[in-house]
Structure formats: structure tokens, C-alpha cells
Amino acid sequence: MAIDPSADRPVYKQLADLIRARIEEGELRPGQRLPAESDYVAEFGISRDSVRRAMAVLRGEGLIVTELRGSRVRDAGEAVTVQVAPGAQVTARMPTEPERKQLGVAEGVPILVITEPDGETRLLPADRTIIETGARGEDER
Amino acid sequence: MAIDPSADRPVYKQLADLIRARIEEGELRPGQRLPAESDYVAEFGISRDSVRRAMAVLRGEGLIVTELRGSRVRDAGEAVTVQVAPGAQVTARMPTEPERKQLGVAEGVPILVITEPDGETRLLPADRTIIETGARGEDER
DNA sequence: ACGTATTTGTACGTATGTATC
């Protein structure tokens, strides 16, 4: 399994595919540290630029998180179940940068937008929230 | 309003902030074409690299879409309202690349994941979907 | 406490490809 620079698919997407597959197969497990960018550069003989693009793809998919010390496979984290009133509307979008900071959401994680019947809106981090609809007599959390 | 390369905040984020503000103020309206990357290069005397990073940020936030002919402000598009059964669970996440293609979702747009009480799951593009919950009995309150 | 190594972040340059106008 290698990377073919002459293939139709861009190098960085090939690398993203490859790493994604390793994550999905469990070869890279949640919480586990990924090899450094320079490791991938050395392993596949590609530019750091391409490696960083691949990482950006995976971050955008919420599969990994990257810190200054390296990237690791995101672990699901426990989600809190939130009850919403009947008639509430729910959708989702990506947060803007200020929202992301304010809500403490990682990159690549959408936010759930709940509009209650009374017009109030709530923003919740999608990776830590499951919305349960219209069920009777249950509490949050 | 300009960009200060010596500021703490990275140039590309400053530019993203600036363009985001123009969008939010309505100076750049939905559907409208953004200036070309080279225009921003010229306007602020920064590298194309920085401009492209800024664009990537805004794409990631779902604020703009970029095509080969340029970028434009995403227009909300009509959202379809979907009813879900009481007891259904809803969350959201970013699609992986294959999912994104299969569902025809633009970059920077999350997907809603609906799990019905019977275990069936549905994936829906969040930018075109509003979920309305528990429509059993309009005389709830 | 300090310097060094590691790793990612940012930012510049250049070049080529490809699709559109």
C-alpha cells in the first residue's frame, strides 16, 4: 500500500485515505498518537505540504485532533443526551472560529442548532451531544 | 481595516476574520463572487498561501464555496423540513470524504445522523435539512 | 533552571496542471 504521485487522485488525498483506513481498521486506535508529519514525509517520499493537507482533511472529518505535540486519533468521548421539546427544530452547521472557541469545540466538529418553539436557540457541540426527541418524562444527562 | 503581519494573530486568520465580517455585515452577499485570491494578495501584500488558508477556514465554516472559477458566498439554500418520530436520536458530525461524495454534500457542511427508535439510521446534509421533532399532538402546550 | 530536540504552525517562493472564459 503506497502512494502513487502519478495517479489521478492527489497525493494528499491518497494519504488521507490511507490513514483513514488505518483508523477504521483499528490499526490506529482512539487516543493513539499518529506518526509525526516528518515520518510520513520519510515513509512515502512526499512533501510535508502534502502530509499537512492530508491531516487537514482528517481533522475536517473529525477523525483526528492535532496539537502542538502531534496528532492523535480522536476518541469518541461520552455524549450527553439532551431532551428537546416537541416542535423544536434541529439542524447543524460548522461553528465560526469565535463560536468554536466559546463553546470549546474541537476542529472538525459541527454544532447542533436547536430552535425551541419559543424561539430560543441553543448551540451544542455535536461530538458530545445526542438529541432525543419528544420522549416523555426523562431527564437531561 | 488592514492586516498586520506583526500582530499576534496569524495573517491568514486576520484575513478570514475580515472576510467573515464582510459576509456577516452583508457587504458580501449570498451567491456573490468573492475577489480572486490574487486580488487579496495585491490588496494586502500577503502571500497567496495565506489567502488560500483564509479561504480554507471559511470553507470549513461553510461560509463560502470554492469552485474552479472562484469562491462565492454560500447561499443558504432551501432547507427541507424532516419529521422524526418521538424517541429518535439526532446528532451530527462531519462526513468522511466518501460519504460526502455519496450524499452530494459540499465541503464544510456537516451531516445529521438520525437514529430512529427501530435502529434505522439516516444521514442527511445539514445545510438542506431542518429536523422537526415529535409532531404528535399539536396541543402540547 | 537551561539549553536542545522535536513537532507543528506560519509564511514565503516556484512550478505545473486543469478547467473556464
Added chain:
DNA sequence: AGATACATACGTACAAATACG
């Protein structure tokens, strides 16, 4: 055909944060 504009991909360099001896 030519100009324009974005996509990809290589290179370099330095900064900043963290970890380690």
C-alpha cells in the same frame, strides 16, 4: 489561442510550544 483562477506539490525558513536530559 490566450488569459484567468484555482488545485496540487515541491522547496525553504523561522517561530512557538512542548518534552527531555
